[in-house]
Amino acid sequence: MDQEGMMSGFCIKTGGGESRGGTKCGRWNPTAEQVKVLTDLFRSGLRTPSTDQIQKISTQLSFYGKIESKNVFYWFQNHKARERQKRRRVSSVAVDVDRVLMECLPEDRFCIERKEDRSYFPSKHFGDFIDITHHQYHQISEPGREIETLQLFPLNSYEEISHHHYEPENKQLRLFANHEYNKEMMFSYSMGKENDHPPLDLCLSFM
Amino acid sequence: MDQEGMMSGFCIKTGGGESRGGTKCGRWNPTAEQVKVLTDLFRSGLRTPSTDQIQKISTQLSFYGKIESKNVFYWFQNHKARERQKRRRVSSVAVDVDRVLMECLPEDRFCIERKEDRSYFPSKHFGDFIDITHHQYHQISEPGREIETLQLFPLNSYEEISHHHYEPENKQLRLFANHEYNKEMMFSYSMGKENDHPPLDLCLSFM
DNA sequence: GCAAATTAATGATTTATTCAAG
DNA sequence: CTTGAATAAATCATTAATTTGC
Numbered sequence: 001m002d003q004e005g006m007m008s009g010f011c012i013k014t015g016g017g018e019s020r021g022g023t024k025c026g027r028w029n030p031t032a033e034q035v036k037v038l039t040d041l042f043r044s045g046l047r048t049p050s051t052d053q054i055q056k057i058s059t060q061l062s063f064y065g066k067i068e069s070k071n072v073f074y075w076f077q078n079h080k081a082r083e084r085q086k087r088r089r090v091s092s093v094a095v096d097v098d099r100v101l102m103e104c105l106p107e108d109r110f111c112i113e114r115k116e117d118r119s120y121f122p123s124k125h126f127g128d129f130i131d132i133t134h135h136q137y138h139q140i141s142e143p144g145r146e147i148e149t150l151q152l153f154p155l156n157s158y159e160e161i162s163h164h165h166y167e168p169e170n171k172q173l174r175l176f177a178n179h180e181y182n183k184e185m186m187f188s189y190s191m192g193k194e195n196d197h198p199p200l201d202l203c204l205s206f207m
Numbered sequence: 208m209d210q211e212g213m214m215s216g217f218c219i220k221t222g223g224g225e226s227r228g229g230t231k232c233g234r235w236n237p238t239a240e241q242v243k244v245l246t247d248l249f250r251s252g253l254r255t256p257s258t259d260q261i262q263k264i265s266t267q268l269s270f271y272g273k274i275e276s277k278n279v280f281y282w283f284q285n286h287k288a289r290e291r292q293k294r295r296r297v298s299s300v301a302v303d304v305d306r307v308l309m310e311c312l313p314e315d316r317f318c319i320e321r322k323e324d325r326s327y328f329p330s331k332h333f334g335d336f337i338d339i340t341h342h343q344y345h346q347i348s349e350p351g352r353e354i355e356t357l358q359l360f361p362l363n364s365y366e367e368i369s370h371h372h373y374e375p376e377n378k379q380l381r382l383f384a385n386h387e388y389n390k391e392m393m394f395s396y397s398m399g400k401e402n403d404h405p406p407l408d409l410c411l412s413f414m
Numbered sequence: 415g416c417a418a419a420t421t422a423a424t425g426a427t428t429t430a431t432t433c434a435a436g
Numbered sequence: 437c438t439t440g441a442a443t444a445a446a447t448c449a450t451t452a453a454t455t456t457g458c
Contacts, residue, residue, distance in 0.1 A: 043430095043431070043432090083432065083433075084432090084433065084434090
């Protein structure tokens, strides 16, 4: 069954010959077409394909590039799990800086209390201008955290702010990216000099 | 030029009130400073700010000009989506999904069996790795172009291409290389496709 | 140079998904 | 199986860039 090196172009860990740079015997690297088809299948409702389905999918996808049945199996397993994870994750995991900067943040979800449903967002939910009764939102409770109740801008808040000066205040934007619960990373931010515009006074910190 | 009597629910007040000449009641028109800050926040990793983050960002950015919370919300939504779009465009392909769907999901394509997850690759399913023969590969289509002619690669060619390290000497060559079946393209695709962002907590607070 | 006309960007809405609670 | 929550994708719409004819 498993004669390493004979499996359709996959060399699985041949005695440590390949290093990381080598692509030859690495893991499956799906083509764009393959990913698209798999994703569409997933979207069509497929979650845990049967052996037969996997076989057929694999055969079909081989048209677009090297692939094995197990790749299909693993793809669905991983995709399903990661989709679930993506929704479940409300940010609380440690992360290293490089990845944060290179990649993206998780979806920072929040719950918005809705009253009447007309449009998904805004005016109503963040209602800076529209008069609404719900001015409070609360974040979803995260594991190990407490719910925070927030107060939105009342209608006249904008007036105050907008008719304020757009004058600079000597401050800086600092971004604290939390990578672990107790570790903080700070980035300094200051605007370019070209416009002598006001530096922001934004401090991003872990709450 | 600024005639819109019926703004899209943005400007409540009628006439006057605008301190800066020519400000109209249309949609939000971010200032350069606002865009810069938003972009920097995005680059720092912020993707989907929470309600309170939005609020604070909005408040800070109001020093640079008129802005609402919803504008911040929309900006991140749009920017995130369009960045993703840009990435995807690199490897967007036309695939006959329906054909594969029909092929893979026998009769009732929406009647999918849902089994419990297997925590490991089940040998019972793939006891004999029926390996697909990889004779042909499609070349990735160029972005925004119809693929009518497909270039086929024999396995040998693929090996050559996929294992060759491209060292583009100029932009054009690099661009060309991007459309080849190679690692770079794949990476680009998965980067754009992946929503699986590393978790990170980012909150805004004033200093 | 200057606006009308056209095109490119991007702000704002709507629609279609996903997971999972009930 | 149905529905709530929360998008992200798709789309609509308006503004800025730019092109063009004079």
